[in-house]
Amino acid sequence: MDRTAELRRLATDLREHDAVEDAWLAKSFTDRLLVVDLRxxxxxxxxxxxxxxxxxxxxxxxxxxxxxxxxxAGSVGDETRHQFVDVQTRGDHQSYVVE
Known part of the structure; x- marks a missing residue:
């Protein structure tokens, strides 16, 4: 299974937990993050x-x-935001700055 698909499936599964308001994949400059907003x-x-x-x-x-x-990672309204780094692919992603 593709790593992105695996983590998207995990985010979808986490959304079913009573404590979770939302969960999704994001990207920092070089890393993939799984962000979870909790109640x-x-x-x-x-x-x-x-x-x-x-x-x-x-x-x-x-x-x-x-x-x-x-x-x-901070508060968003009544929820708290938490960020998790995908260490399997850490450093594999590249972001570019356009001047």
């Missing part, structure tokens, strides 16, 4: 385990930001 403040253990089974880890940990929460 609760912290990531439930079963969601974190599911993400780790697919080699997706909290962006704060992967990028060694020093943040206490491994994945917290």
């Amino acid at each position: 609760t403040g912290s990531v439930p253990a079963e969601i974190r385990e599911r993400l780790e089974e697919h080699d997706c880890y909290g962006a704060n940990d992967v990028y060694e930001t020093g943040e206490a929460d491994a994945s917290f």
Whole structure:
């Protein structure tokens, strides 16, 4: 199975969890991210385990930001946003700046 399709399927499955408001794939400059908006403040253990089974880890940990929460990226309305890096393809993506 294609990695993008696998992660899209994971995002779709995560949306079925009661704690999840939304989940989708995004891209940073060089990495693929799985973004999860939660109705609760912290990531439930079963969601974190599911993400780790697919080699997706909290962006704060992967990028060694020093943040206490491994994945917290901010609040969006009443939800909290969490970002997870696809470490299987980390660094494989390229972004270009057009001048």
